[in-house]
Amino acid sequence: MPDHGTSATGPKDTAPAAGSAAALPQLRKAVVVGGNRIPFARTGGAYTKSSNQDMLTAALDGLIARFGLQDERIGEVAAGAVLKHSRDFNLTREAVLGSALAAETPAYDLQQACATGLETVLGLANKIKLGQIDSAIAGGVDSASDAPIAVSEGLREVLLDLNRAKTLPQRLQVLSRLRPKDLAPDAPNTGEPRTGLSMGEHQALTTAQWKITREAQDELAFKSHHNLAAAYDAGFFDDLLTPYRGLTRDSNLRAETSLEKLATLKPVFGKSLGTAATMTAGNSTPLTDGASTVLLASEEWADSHDLPKLATVVDGEAAAVDFVHGKDGLLMAPAFAVPRLLARNGLSLEDIDFFEIHEAFAGTVLSTLAAWEDDEFGRTRLGLDGAFGSIDKSKLNVNGSSLAAGHPFAATGGRIVASLAKMLHAKGQVDGRPARGLISICAAGGQGVVAILEAL
Amino acid sequence: MTDTYIQWVSKGLGKDIAKRLGLPQPVVLRRHKPGQPLVEGPVLVQGAGSGADELASTLLSWHLDVRRHAVPKEKLGAIILVLDELTTPEDLEKPVLAAAASLRDLARNARVITVSRAAAAAAGPAVAAARQGVDGLLRSLAKELRAGATGNGIVLADGATTTSPSTLGALRFFLSGRSAFVDGQFLTVTADAGRLPADAEKPLAGKVAVVTGAARGIGAAIARTLYRDGATLIVVDIPAAGDHLATVANEVHGTALQLDISREDAGQRIIDHAIERHGRLDIVIHNAGITRDKLLANMDRGRWNSVIAVNIAAQLRINEALLASEHFRSSPRIVSVASTSGIAGNRGQTNYAASKGGVMGMVRATAPLIAAHGGSINAVAPGFIETEMTARIPFATREVARRLNSLQQGGRPGDVAEAIAFLASDAAGGISGEVLRVCGQNLVGA
Numbered sequence: 082m083p084d085h086g087t088s089a090t091g092p093k094d095t096a097p098a099a100g101s102a103a104a105l106p107q108l109r110k111a112v113v114v115g116g117n118r119i120p121f122a123r124t125g126g127a128y129t130k131s132s133n134q135d136m137l138t139a140a141l142d143g144l145i146a147r148f149g150l151q152d153e154r155i156g157e158v159a160a161g162a163v164l165k166h167s168r169d170f171n172l173t174r175e176a177v178l179g180s181a182l183a184a185e186t187p188a189y190d191l192q193q194a195c196a197t198g199l200e201t202v203l204g205l206a207n208k209i210k211l212g213q214i215d216s217a218i219a220g221g222v223d224s225a226s227d228a229p230i231a232v233s234e235g236l237r238e239v240l241l242d243l244n245r246a247k248t249l250p251q252r253l254q255v256l257s258r259l260r261p262k263d264l265a266p267d268a269p270n271t272g273e274p275r276t277g278l279s280m281g282e283h284q285a286l287t288t289a290q291w292k293i294t295r296e297a298q299d300e301l302a303f304k305s306h307h308n309l310a311a312a313y314d315a316g317f318f319d320d321l322l323t324p325y326r327g328l329t330r331d332s333n334l335r336a337e338t339s340l341e342k343l344a345t346l347k348p349v350f351g352k353s354l355g356t357a358a359t360m361t362a363g364n365s366t367p368l369t370d371g372a373s374t375v376l377l378a379s380e381e382w383a384d385s386h387d388l389p390k391l392a393t394v395v396d397g398e399a400a401a402v403d404f405v406h407g408k409d410g411l412l413m414a415p416a417f418a419v420p421r422l423l424a425r426n427g428l429s430l431e432d433i434d435f436f437e438i439h440e441a442f443a444g445t446v447l448s449t450l451a452a453w454e455d456d457e458f459g460r461t462r463l464g465l466d467g468a469f470g471s472i473d474k475s476k477l478n479v480n481g482s483s484l485a486a487g488h489p490f491a492a493t494g495g496r497i498v499a500s501l502a503k504m505l506h507a508k509g510q511v512d513g514r515p516a517r518g519l520i521s522i523c524a525a526g527g528q529g530v531v532a533i534l535e536a537l
Numbered sequence: 538m539t540d541t542y543i544q545w546v547s548k549g550l551g552k553d554i555a556k557r558l559g560l561p562q563p564v565v566l567r568r569h570k571p572g573q574p575l576v577e578g579p580v581l582v583q584g585a586g587s588g589a590d591e592l593a594s595t596l597l598s599w600h601l602d603v604r605r606h607a608v609p610k611e612k613l614g615a616i617i618l619v620l621d622e623l624t625t626p627e628d629l630e631k632p633v634l635a636a637a638a639s640l641r642d643l644a645r646n647a648r649v650i651t652v653s654r655a656a657a658a659a660a661g662p663a664v665a666a667a668r669q670g671v672d673g674l675l676r677s678l679a680k681e682l683r684a685g686a687t688g689n690g691i692v693l694a695d696g697a698t699t700t701s702p703s704t705l706g707a708l709r710f711f712l713s714g715r716s717a718f719v720d721g722q723f724l725t726v727t728a729d730a731g732r733l734p735a736d737a738e739k740p741l742a743g744k745v746a747v748v749t750g751a752a753r754g755i756g757a758a759i760a761r762t763l764y765r766d767g768a769t770l771i772v773v774d775i776p777a778a779g780d781h782l783a784t785v786a787n788e789v790h791g792t793a794l795q796l797d798i799s800r801e802d803a804g805q806r807i808i809d810h811a812i813e814r815h816g817r818l819d820i821v822i823h824n825a826g827i828t829r830d831k832l833l834a835n836m837d838r839g840r841w842n843s844v845i846a847v848n849i850a851a852q853l854r855i856n857e858a859l860l861a862s863e864h865f866r867s868s869p870r871i872v873s874v875a876s877t878s879g880i881a882g883n884r885g886q887t888n889y890a891a892s893k894g895g896v897m898g899m900v901r902a903t904a905p906l907i908a909a910h911g912g913s914i915n916a917v918a919p920g921f922i923e924t925e926m927t928a929r930i931p932f933a934t935r936e937v938a939r940r941l942n943s944l945q946q947g948g949r950p951g952d953v954a955e956a957i958a959f960l961a962s963d964a965a966g967g968i969s970g971e972v973l974r975v976c977g978q979n980l981v982g983a
Contacts, residue, residue: 139780146783146793149814181787316776319795323779387814 111206112390112537114383116499117144118373119325121487122332124225128370131326133162133169137176137222140372140492143323144218148376148388151181156214158188159201160374162222163490163525165192166229173220195441196399196522196530197221198373198494203532205377206394215382219498221491222372235263273525275405280412280525281442285351285360287410288444291451295359298443299343302364302484305440309481310336317480321499333367333487350442364443369487373495375502390537391502392518397532398422404527409462412445414529415521416452420463422531423519430470434511435504435518437497440483445523480504494522498534505536540923540939540946563945564685567646569714569955571738571765576614576712578644579604583636584619584652588699592619592652592708595700607639615648615712616640621699623653623667633674646685650711651675652704655694655725672723679721679978680943687711687720687944687978697726697967702733706964709737715959718952720943721978724968727904730911731966739767740962745815747771747807749798750825752778754924755874757785758950759822762958764789769815773798773807774825798825798851804858812864820961821859823852823873826892828926830885841888848892853899856914860906869912870961873900874953877920877976893918897972904970913969915960920976923947942977 119140122128128136137160145151160173169175174188193200198221205217232240239259246252272279278286288298312318313330348358350365376388383390400418402409409416415438423429430453438446452458453469463469480500483493501518508516516536523529543563545551555562567577579602582593596603596617607613618636623629636649643649654660656668671690679688689711691704698704703726710716711724734740746763750756751772760772770791774782779795786793794810796803811818826848829840852873859865878886879893900916907914921927921938927947930938939947956975959965 142787143779143783143793146786146791149786149790149792151787151790316797316800319776322776323783323793323795324777325780329777329779387816389813 108210109212110380111209111377111394112380112383113392113394113498113502113534114376114378114388115144115148115391116321116373116375116495116502117147118322118492118496118499119143119371120322120328120331121369121371121489121492122328123487124368124370126226126332126370127326127328128224129226131224131370132227133165133172133222133224133372134176134179136224136325136370136372137172137220138179139323139325140220140222140374141176141180141182141218144374144376145181146323147320150376152183153186154183155186155218156216157205157208158182158186158218158220159191159205160188160220160222161191161193161197161201161491162224163192163194163197164223164225164228172222192491193530194524194526194528195439195488195490195493196524196528197491198496199397199498199520199522199530199532200399200494202375202377202394202494202498203397203530209377209379215379217377218374219377220372220374220495221489221493223489223491224370225368225489226370231267233263233265233267235260239263273404273411279350281350281360281365283404283411284442284444285354285358287413287448288359288442289351289354290410291448293359293444293447293451295344295357297447298359298364299340301440301443301446302343303338303340305478305481305484306335306338307481308479309334309485312480317503321503331486333369334485338363360442360444364484366441366483366488369489371487371489371492373492373499375495375498389506391506392534392536395533395535396422396426397530398425399528399530401529402527409527410448411525411527412441412523412529413448413452414527415523415531416449416458417463418529418531419453419519419521420465420469422533426533428517428533430472432517433472433519434476434508434516435479435501436472436477437482437501437518437520438477439488439493439497439522440478441488441523443484446477449521497522501534505534509536542936543946561940561945563940564645566685566717566944566946567714568717568949568951573714575599575709576601576648578602578612578614578647580615580617580712581607581613581636581639582617582619583632584621585632586619586622588621588652589619592617592699595705607635607642611642612644613639613642613647614644615650616643617708618649618651619699620651620653620671621693623664623671625663626667626670628667629670629674643682643686646717648686648712649678649682649688650708651688651690652699652708653690653692655692657695675723676721676978682943685717685944687716689716689719689721690723692723692725694725694727696729698729701726701729701967702731703728703965703967705733706731706959706962707968709964710959715955717955718944718948718975718977719956719973720976722974724973725971726967727969728967731968732963734963736767740964741820741958742767744768744819744961745771745811745817746820746822746961747773747811747818748822748824749773751785752781753785754926755919755922755950755953756824757781758954759824759957760785760789760791762951762954763820763822763961764791766958766962768820771807771811771815798855799846801854803851804855807855808858808862808864817867818864818869819867820870820872821855822957822961823855823871823896825851826874828886828889830889832885833887836888844888844892848889849895849899852896856899856903860903866910868963868966869907869910870965871903871907871912871914872957872960873914873916874957875900875916875918875972877918877974877979880918880972880974881979900972901970908969911966913960913966915965915968915970916972917953917956917960918972918974918976919948919953920974920979921947922953923949942979944977946977948975948977
């Protein structure tokens with residue numbers, strides 16, 4: 082690929098240069114007050130009959146109850162869903178209207194695949210920093226159980242033409258175009274439109290490319306379950322979660338799982354690859370239903386409402402990769418976003434106290450870390466002198482992540498932001514500076530969104 | 538849980554049949570609604586002394602229709618029997634028999650309230666006999682009253698007068714629909730403390746109150762009642778009940794605190810939440826409780842210990858934290874939910890009754906400690922209350938249980954809540970260390 086002229090990193094880099102954030106006029110802070118989510122449920126489980134609107138409303142009402150926001154006019158609410166019915170065009174606004182918030186609270190929907198939740202946080206935090214709003218609720222929801230099912234293209238065209246037909250003969254003529262195969266419904270899937278490969282198959286390519294072992298993936302999955310279970314037992318989620326439909330914990334959590342048990346699972350992705358397939362149902366996240374919300378505010382608003390201030394939303398960065406032509410793995414965008422974000426803020430991996438790297442698959446996390454530790458990748462793809470660096474694994478997903486909790490696509494960002502903000506606040510200061518956390522979320526379409534939070 | 542029998546005997550054929558067969562004839566009780574008059578109909582004040590005169594003029598200042606002498610055939614809203622100057626049992630005759638002449642003129646849901654003095658040993662044998670006589674008199678009279686009428690008494694300890702703030706507060710409570718399911722009970726005014734609210738409809742205005750076990754049932758009703766009375770609410774329940782808790786919190790415009798009260802640091806967590814989020818803490822209602830019923834012969838360690846841990850040990854620990862906190866020093870109020878099981882006992886509930894008996898002991902012993910901060914602590918002991926829990930009792934057992942009191946019906950969670958709201962108010966500042974039963978005067982047990 083070094084045929085792109087002078088830059089070794091590929092496309093012409095128009096991102097702000099390092100340190101440019103400091104050159105911006107002094108903005109006010111956007112703080113994370115807290116969050117609320119419902120337990121995440123494996124698809125087909127406790128939330129089978131719950132719609133996205135039901136779950137988002139429940140998550141909102143729990144947040145409102147926790148922070149006493151009844152009848153409050155919030156500056157703006159933004160949320161989204163990846164799998165969304167067309168009738169839910171105003172999903173977030175409808176959820177607000179069904180909640181205990183003031184009906185005068187505006188809302189908008191946003192969608193950026195699995196990065197939806199984090200992007201709502203960043204967008205709203207920016208509005209707060211700019212002084213456009215004083216308070217905001219960011220969120221996300223997804224249901225793979227109550228997923229929209231579309232009719233086939235053939236049937237859709239017939240139905241639309243039928244609507245336009247004026248006479249009976251015209252109508253019969255349109256109907257005569259219908260073929261039996263047109264009646265098969267078009268269910269959503271996680272396949273990439275441009276490659277036809279599922280997300281798991283894409284990751285299998287990346288996992289093999291970075292030579293990530295089955296053992297390393299199973300160990301990450303084991304730690305995720307172990308850490309999440311320990312967090313529940315310690316009461317960590319008591320002020321982050323509100324039970325829903327009889328669930329009080331994430332239903333995917335297997336507190337009793339072991340490396341031995343994980344080792345017995347058969348591979349499900351990458352079976353056609355030459356190398357031994359390594360990705361199992363144990364080290365991949367299952368389809369999940371759930372919703373999450375995060376309360377953001379200016380410092381003044383939080384103070385005037387006697388609300389806690391856990392952390393600030395420092396900065397965020399989005400990246401995308403060309404996975405279509407195989408230049409990078411589908412879920413590798415964060416490997417580029419994080420170096421850019423840290424450079425802009427004058428930070429390195431050593432300056433981070435908590436890493437929250439979304440576990441779409443264990444292989445995703447490990448491939449990203451492997452890329453950062455790779456000299457070649459650092460030089461040729463990141464334009465650095467060598468490897469970007471390595472992280473202290475004891476700082477990684479310390480209270481569990483998606484492998485254990487599950488991953489209702491748009492709800493994962495809110496889960497991570499609220500949990501990380503709480504951890505940062507509890508940590509307080511590190512070496513005389515506020516504790517710092519990094520969030521990294523990969524998304525379909527070869528995208529990724531990352532962010533930095535700092536303790537208050 | 539609706540009581541369909543009450544509907545059936547309240548009108549038409551059912552009423553007629555019940556009357557002919559001598560079946561129980563419970564009536565729909567007059568319960569407090571905002572804006573409702575304190576009492577419906579004239580109030581007859583019986584008693585000759587200066588205490589009775591003072592009380593009568595106070596009632597007049599409340600714009601009540603006060604009678605010092607009965608008007609024949611006039612329906613009465615209440616009879617107040619002032620017996621604060623008894624010196625011998627013979628002194629009872631005149632006022633009691635005078636009141637007796639008016640009993641048939643009591644309206645539906647009327648009130649009979651005695652005001653007497655505590656039968657302390659120091660008073661001397663004859664005086665104590667006269668005063669203690671009021672106890673038996675009132676409890677028996679309450680059992681004779683019909684059609685939702687109740688009889689309750691106010692006992693004045695040394696230092697309390699007929700017009701002490703808490704005497705008047707208790708009088709207002711007993712007269713009103715707030716005490717609908719309180720029958721045959723006494724409240725002792727222990728001190729000339731407390732004050733009547735500026736706004737009788739919002740007696741808890743400006744107060745920050747914590748209610749534990751607030752996700753459902755009696756706890757949720759307490760939260761709603763305190764909210765109606767003007768308090769700012771912090772509702773607490775175990776994290777697993779968080780969804781119901783959130784619903785209650787949003788209904789009462791409060792904050793939800795998901796917390797297991799049996800945690801070591803529960804008291805501090807409650808105080809921190811109250812101070813950080815609401816700037817103060819005035820009232821704590823210990824309502825959270827569990828049952829793990831089993832005959833004692835079959836009792837296991839888990840059932841025994843969990844009930845003791847949640848129902849009494851947690852309250853003791855939280856109270857310790859509250860009493861030690863500088864944030865709980867401005868006329869603080871604690872009200873605990875006990876149970877008639879802890880008084881009269883209940884087969885299969887040795888653990889529960891031990892814990893609830895414990896609550897009453899704790900309340901008595903904590904009263905002098907909290908008095909140092911101008912505070913008070915009391916307990917409310919509910920009898921048969923129509924809740925999700927009692928709805929699970931088999932039909933026949935439930936039907937018998939709910940009729941076995943003077944009002945011949947089960948109480949509602951709101952009835953318990955009303956008693957708690959009163960004891961949590963400034964008007965109850967001179968009442969401490971007491972247990973008030975909300976049981977419709979259970980016929981069995983104490």
